Amino acid sequence: MAGPLTNSLDSQPKPPEIERAESFHSLDDILHYISLGWDRLSRSMNACETFFDSKTEGEPFLYLPVEVPIPDEINGLPQRCKIRVARLPEKITPADEQVVARIRDHGLLFLEHPYVVPGGQFNEMYGWDSYFIVRGLLRDNRRDLARGMVENFFYEIEHYGGVLNANRTYYLGRSQPPFLSSMILELYRSDVASGQPNLQWLARAYQFAVSDYDQWTRAPHLAGGTGLSRYFDEGDGPVPEIMGDPSDYYRRAAHYYLENEGEHSSHLVRVDGEHPLESIVGPAFEVTMCDPGKSHPSAADCEPADHIGLTPDYYKGDRSLRESGFDITFRFGAYGAETHHYAPICLNSLLYKTELDLAEISHLLNQPRDAEAWREKAAHRKELIDRYLWDPVHGLYTDYNFESGQRSTYEYATTFYPLWVGLASKEQAGAVEKNLALFEQAGGLAMSVKQTGAQWDYPYGWAPIQLLALEGLRRYGYGEDADRISEKFLTMVLENFRRDRTIREKYNVVTRSTVTRITAGYVINVSGFGWTNAVFLELLNEAPPQVREQLRKDVEPAPPNPTGNHQH
Numbered sequence: 001m002a003g004p005l006t007n008s009l010d011s012q013p014k015p016p017e018i019e020r021a022e023s024f025h026s027l028d029d030i031l032h033y034i035s036l037g038w039d040r041l042s043r044s045m046n047a048c049e050t051f052f053d054s055k056t057e058g059e060p061f062l063y064l065p066v067e068v069p070i071p072d073e074i075n076g077l078p079q080r081c082k083i084r085v086a087r088l089p090e091k092i093t094p095a096d097e098q099v100v101a102r103i104r105d106h107g108l109l110f111l112e113h114p115y116v117v118p119g120g121q122f123n124e125m126y127g128w129d130s131y132f133i134v135r136g137l138l139r140d141n142r143r144d145l146a147r148g149m150v151e152n153f154f155y156e157i158e159h160y161g162g163v164l165n166a167n168r169t170y171y172l173g174r175s176q177p178p179f180l181s182s183m184i185l186e187l188y189r190s191d192v193a194s195g196q197p198n199l200q201w202l203a204r205a206y207q208f209a210v211s212d213y214d215q216w217t218r219a220p221h222l223a224g225g226t227g228l229s230r231y232f233d234e235g236d237g238p239v240p241e242i243m244g245d246p247s248d249y250y251r252r253a254a255h256y257y258l259e260n261e262g263e264h265s266s267h268l269v270r271v272d273g274e275h276p277l278e279s280i281v282g283p284a285f286e287v288t289m290c291d292p293g294k295s296h297p298s299a300a301d302c303e304p305a306d307h308i309g310l311t312p313d314y315y316k317g318d319r320s321l322r323e324s325g326f327d328i329t330f331r332f333g334a335y336g337a338e339t340h341h342y343a344p345i346c347l348n349s350l351l352y353k354t355e356l357d358l359a360e361i362s363h364l365l366n367q368p369r370d371a372e373a374w375r376e377k378a379a380h381r382k383e384l385i386d387r388y389l390w391d392p393v394h395g396l397y398t399d400y401n402f403e404s405g406q407r408s409t410y411e412y413a414t415t416f417y418p419l420w421v422g423l424a425s426k427e428q429a430g431a432v433e434k435n436l437a438l439f440e441q442a443g444g445l446a447m448s449v450k451q452t453g454a455q456w457d458y459p460y461g462w463a464p465i466q467l468l469a470l471e472g473l474r475r476y477g478y479g480e481d482a483d484r485i486s487e488k489f490l491t492m493v494l495e496n497f498r499r500d501r502t503i504r505e506k507y508n509v510v511t512r513s514t515v516t517r518i519t520a521g522y523v524i525n526v527s528g529f530g531w532t533n534a535v536f537l538e539l540l541n542e543a544p545p546q547v548r549e550q551l552r553k554d555v556e557p558a559p560p561n562p563t564g565n566h567q568h
Contacts, residue, residue: 061107113148119528127176136534223343224402233319328521395431419472443509444489453519461509
């Protein structure tokens with residue numbers, strides 16, 4: 001099979017004509033890079049690089065649904081790409097984690113159409129990444145590739161039980177934030193703009209969108225008795241897709257709880273007579289318990305080495321955090337351990353939008369009763385969001401812990417989601433706008449105000465959140481704020497592109513750099529990068545002329561950054 005993918009797309013082989021044409025100085029250069037990037041990041045079932053997975057070891061596998069004939073493009077693939085082709089053990093039903101447990105060798109799940117991957121270690125088609133990628137493809141007139149990706153999600157719903165985190169077997173039983181109805185409408189509107197509206201396709205797409213919505217509005221995705229929804233992964237125990245040795249990550253989490261909450265932390269279990277080693281879910285870690293009152297404990301202050309493990313509830317939270325897409329943040333408790341105990345503002349805002357999207361599609365399909373029913377669902381969800389997730393004292397949307405009955409005080413950039421979907425009142429949007437200073441930094445919006453060492457917290461900013469927040473601000477008349485922050489983010493990405501010769505998945509928006517020092521979770525700042533490319537195009541298109549003109553000015557290339565491509 002093809003050799004391993006590297007973290008930098010620019011180190012991958014390129015045809016000589018592309019090498020000569022590529023430069024990294026001007027706005028036109030970054031647009032050229034993005035345009036070429038759609039092909040660099042495209043994968044299909046007849047390309048050997050598609051099957052490589054740096055997150056797992058062993059021989060690469062391609063899995064087919066048990067109920068479909070072997071596609072023609074699979075013929076000759078095992079010999080050419082040195083992979084094995086197998087069928088899933090049985091037909092997958094929604095939230096069917098038991099099938100995953102029966103798959104010994106993890107591998108790629110077959111999809112019918114080419115798709116765009118984020119890049120680096122993320123060499124598969126992801127759920128919420130794809131919404132932003134689809135928008136970028138449509139902006140760059142790559143409608144066929146965008147349509148194929150949406151069709152792939154229909155295939156996942158039909159054959160793999162739902163929209164998946166990504167098309168790998170270890171993601172069966174886990175989804176990602178619901179953007180399917182948004183993708184459908186983006187594609188349909190693009191068809192309308194091109195003079196090719198297709199109501200027959202829209203009617204088919206509607207059925208898949210309803211199926212996706214239904215999974216989020218029934219158990220186990222219900223957030224207690226709130227009437228709202230939560231993130232919830234069907235699996236148990238450690239996830240297999242962590243780079244390197246997954247136990248290293250879980251060891252760090254266990255030691256964090258031990259150091260900050262003590263041995264009686266609700267996330268830890270001690271290996272003893274009541275909890276023997278074989279009963280522990282996941283690995284057990286050797287620790288030494290020392291007197292916390294001693295700043296420099298000696299051997300006499302410490303108990304003999306013991307073993308601790310993480311509780312099953314911790315692993316459920318860890319898995320559910322990964323379904324949220326925000327892995328890792330401390331927003332739902334340290335290391336996200338309580339994710340499944342929260343009704344989150346991001347998810348419920350997206351479900352509100354899904355309800356309105358389905359109302360719009362019903363109207364386009366001349367189904368007025370259905371349209372009215374969806375609007376009623378959206379109105380009811382808005383009432384629940386106002387009741388549980390709106391903090392009128394601080395003027396922020398937040399998350400609600402339905403186990404403790406308390407609203408979170410963690411200030412997080414998902415507070416802008418209700419503005420993007422249009423559920424905030426004028427007064428609520430004004431209150432959120434007054435809190436911009438909590439998040440706004442030199443390079444755009446930071447995810448949170450707390451520095452936890454996690455990549456989805458301060459001081460890091462991510463392209464998709466910039467787009468949602470800035471479009472939300474513009475929706476409520478705060479265009480000046482949106483223009484200012486958009487210019488910060490666009491210029492930061494362009495400046496680092498000149499230096500690094502690539503686009504990254506995340507940025508330190510405080511220092512306006514790509515240098516990251518992450519201690520909790522993923523430490524690599526991957527190059528590529530699908531949704532950053534797409535958001536750059538969208539923000540550039542939405543920016544006022546003076547911002548675009550400023551970005552177009554000829555600027556001498558920045559000197560090489562000796563640390564920009566290394567993570568600490």
